[in-house]
Amino acid sequence: MCVVVATVTALSAPSEIRVRFVNTPDGKDVIAKASAGDILINVGDAAGVRVPRACRNGLCRSCLCDVVESTGPVTITACNTKLAQPENGGELVVDVYRMSSKEDKILASSMSRFSDGWEDEFVPDYKRNIRNGMGEDSVRRKDDFSKPDEWTTYEPLPSFASQARRNPVEQPREPFKAANDDDDDDEVTFLAAWSDDIFPDDPNVPDSDDFNSAIVAGLAPWERVW
Incomplete structure (x- = not known):
């Protein structure tokens, strides 16, 4: 029974992957050990190969590197690539020659101000x-x-209502008659543009009488400065 349990545990354990980083900035190959499912950029950080990055989803394309396969190199983004066991069971070769370019060095230097996981801390x-x-x-x-x-x-x-009228028109509010109707009972009054219910306690808002007196005075809207 113990043998069976040990066998099942060995089969379910993640397989170890040998990763070789080539064309690093110092010219030396770096070998790291990882497990299937590990993020490539994290494996590089643990091994001392800090691939430039400016995001964590591959959109910035700063962490581009090439994985050398049997059919040739494949360009991938290291920040969101999970490792898998190579088909031949050998090493996983990752070419990071782009790290030697001047632009990537500048980018790596600027992003060094941020800690890992800064996206979550923001x-x-x-x-x-x-x-x-x-x-x-x-x-x-x-x-x-x-x-x-x-x-x-x-x-x-300051609201526009706080700008008082420079030349107030002091005239009483007058009623007007409905159109085509001479009956005095149908007289109605202009409604204030802003009622006291809207601005009950704001001393900067002109009184409704000021609005009506300006209208009665015949001032055009563009001649009234509130």
Whole structure:
């Protein structure tokens, strides 16, 4: 029974893959051992062959390298390529000659500022509780992200309603009659463009009488400056 269990365990264990990186920047071949399913770029990092990268899904094409197969080299992206046992059971040869180019060296240097997994650590602004508002709910955000406990209150931007009319027309509101009707009972009054229900406590919003008096005065919309 023990022999059977040991045999099953050996069959289910991941097979070891011998990976050889050739044409490295220092000109020496680097041999690493990995298991089936390992990501090639992680295997290279563990062996000291840090292939340039700027993403983790292959879109940037910075981690291109060639896997030498029996039919010839195949270009792959190391960041999302899982290893598999070669058909002949020998070494898996990975050509990283692109690491010697000037552009890749610059890219590798710039990305060295970021730690592995920075994509998962990044927190967008909307998750930092940065929100826009007006009035008492003024904009509140972190002024300095190096001091997460200190907050700065920002006043809202001045609204167009705060720009008072330069030449107010002081005339009483007058009623007008409905079209084609001389009956005094059908007199109706202009409705205010903005009612007090919308802006109950905002002193910067012009009163509805100001709107109506301007209309009665015969001012065109482009002549009224609020």
